[in-house]
Amino acid sequence: MWKSERCQRWLQQKHLKAYRFVMGQQNLLSTIRREVVKDGREVLWFHAASYGEYNVIRPIIKTLRNDNRRCVVTFFSSSGYMALMNENEKSHEVDNIFYLPLDMKSNVREFLDIVQPSKAVFAISEYWMNYLSELRSRGIPTYLVSMLVADSSYLLKWYGFPIRRAFKAFTKFMVLDERSKENLAKIGFNNAEVIGDPLFDNAIRIAKEPYQNTIIEKFCAGNTPVFVAGSVSDANDLSLVSSLIEHERDVKFLVVPHEIDAVTLHEVQEKIPAKSLLYTECTAYTDFTDVQVLVVNILGSLSRIYRYGNWAYVGGGFTAYLHSVIEPAVYGIPVAFGPRIERKTTPKEMVRRGIGAIVTTPEGLCYWFNQVREVREQEDVKSRATAFIEANANFTQKVCANIEQ
Numbered sequence: 001m002w003k004s005e006r007c008q009r010w011l012q013q014k015h016l017k018a019y020r021f022v023m024g025q026q027n028l029l030s031t032i033r034r035e036v037v038k039d040g041r042e043v044l045w046f047h048a049a050s051y052g053e054y055n056v057i058r059p060i061i062k063t064l065r066n067d068n069r070r071c072v073v074t075f076f077s078s079s080g081y082m083a084l085m086n087e088n089e090k091s092h093e094v095d096n097i098f099y100l101p102l103d104m105k106s107n108v109r110e111f112l113d114i115v116q117p118s119k120a121v122f123a124i125s126e127y128w129m130n131y132l133s134e135l136r137s138r139g140i141p142t143y144l145v146s147m148l149v150a151d152s153s154y155l156l157k158w159y160g161f162p163i164r165r166a167f168k169a170f171t172k173f174m175v176l177d178e179r180s181k182e183n184l185a186k187i188g189f190n191n192a193e194v195i196g197d198p199l200f201d202n203a204i205r206i207a208k209e210p211y212q213n214t215i216i217e218k219f220c221a222g223n224t225p226v227f228v229a230g231s232v233s234d235a236n237d238l239s240l241v242s243s244l245i246e247h248e249r250d251v252k253f254l255v256v257p258h259e260i261d262a263v264t265l266h267e268v269q270e271k272i273p274a275k276s277l278l279y280t281e282c283t284a285y286t287d288f289t290d291v292q293v294l295v296v297n298i299l300g301s302l303s304r305i306y307r308y309g310n311w312a313y314v315g316g317g318f319t320a321y322l323h324s325v326i327e328p329a330v331y332g333i334p335v336a337f338g339p340r341i342e343r344k345t346t347p348k349e350m351v352r353r354g355i356g357a358i359v360t361t362p363e364g365l366c367y368w369f370n371q372v373r374e375v376r377e378q379e380d381v382k383s384r385a386t387a388f389i390e391a392n393a394n395f396t397q398k399v400c401a402n403i404e405q
Helices: 005-014 016-025 028-035 051-064 078-091 105-115 129-137 158-169 178-186 199-208 214-220 235-247 262-271 302-308 346-352 362-371 375-391 396-404
Strands: 042-048 069-075 096-099 119-123 142-147 172-175 192-194 226-232 252-257 276-278 293-295 311-314 335-337 356-358
Touching: 016 078, 016 096, 028 096, 028 105, 042 051, 051 069, 051 078, 051 119, 051 142, 051 199, 051 396, 069 078, 078 096, 105 129, 129 142, 129 158, 142 396, 172 178, 172 396, 178 192, 199 302, 199 375, 214 252, 214 293, 214 302, 226 235, 226 302, 235 252, 235 262, 235 311, 235 362, 252 262, 252 302, 262 276, 262 293, 335 362, 346 356
Parallel strands: 042 069, 042 119, 069 096, 119 142, 142 172, 172 192, 226 252, 226 311, 252 293, 276 293, 311 335, 335 356
Antiparallel strands: none
16 A cells, blocks of 8 residues: 555655654564574563653663573654664664564564564553463563553453453553552452552663763853753643743743654744744754754653753643653753643652642743742752652662563
C-alpha cells in the first residue's frame, strides 16, 4: 500500500509521525534478523512505548547489562526510536534498537525466534496481547515495571477480561503504590510488589552528568531568569505558556514541543506573542538581544535542558499522558502542570509537598508564577524538592533484584 512514492511523499508531508512508523515497519523483521548477533550471550528484551517510558527502564538496563548480556530495546513510538538511536551512537548503552513488529502472531513468533530473549521487561502500560501470549507459551519470564492500576482502570471492568487473561504472562508486576497492588489482587494477581519509580534514578543520574549547550547557554546568558516549558503537547499547553510569555516580558522562555514536525513548529511560533527563534536556526554566533523565546526543536535533550530554568511547566497534563514531572523536579525548581494526574502518583505527591502545582487556565498559570517568582520562594521549593528526590532514589536496585531472581 505504501510503496507508491506519491503516497510516501504525501504521508511524510502531512503526517510525519505516521510516515516514520509506516516506513519503520517495512522489512523490519529482515532488519532485525540481519542486525541481531548470535554470540552466545544472554539476551534481555526491553520494550517501551515512547522515549519517556524508556527513561523508566534506562537505569535498569544500565544495571543489568554486562559483557555476558545483550540488551535489545523496541519502541512503538517513532520519536522514542529516533531519540535513542541518536543517543546510542555516542553512549552505546544498548546493543540493538528496533521498532516493535506489529502484534500479529506470525510477526511475534518470528521476532522471538530471532531475538531469543531469556527475559522480557515492559514499561508502565505498554503491552501487547499476542506478544504476552507467546512469551507465556514459551515460558519466558516477563516483567511489568512502574505499573499503576487506578480504581477506574479497565482491568477491573468486565470488558477487561482479555487483558486480564493476557496478564497471566507476567512473572512479576512492579507497581508504584499499595492501591495498585490491592487492585491487582482483586482480579486474582498476587504477584505484585510495591517498588518506587526508577525514573527518579534516571533523572538523578542525568542531573549529575556534565552538560553544555552553547546555543542555549548564549540565549540564557545574563541575569534574566528563564522559564522552561517542556513537552508542550497540545493547544491547552500552548495557550497557557503563550499567555505567560505575553505577561512576563522580563523572563526568557525555552519552549520544547513534544513533536517537532514542521506543522507543529509553525503552530507554536504562530501562537507565541513574542520574538522567537528555532534552535536549529541558531549558531554560537546568533544575536539573541531581542529574542524572548527559543523553541528547542531537537529530540532527547529536555531532561538536561531543565537545568537552565528557574521554573518549569510540563505538558500533556490536559490528557491522560502527563509527561515527566520528575525531570524538572530533580533540579529543585517549581513545576506546574495540567489537571489530569489521576494516573500518576508523583505529581500528586509533588502538589502535596508544595513542589508542583496544578494549573487549568492561563490565569491560573500566571497566578502560580507570581507565587513562586521570588528567589526566597524558589529556595523553599528547592529544599522540599531535594528531600523528595532523595527519598525516592535507589529503587532501580529493587527492580533489578526481582528480574535477576
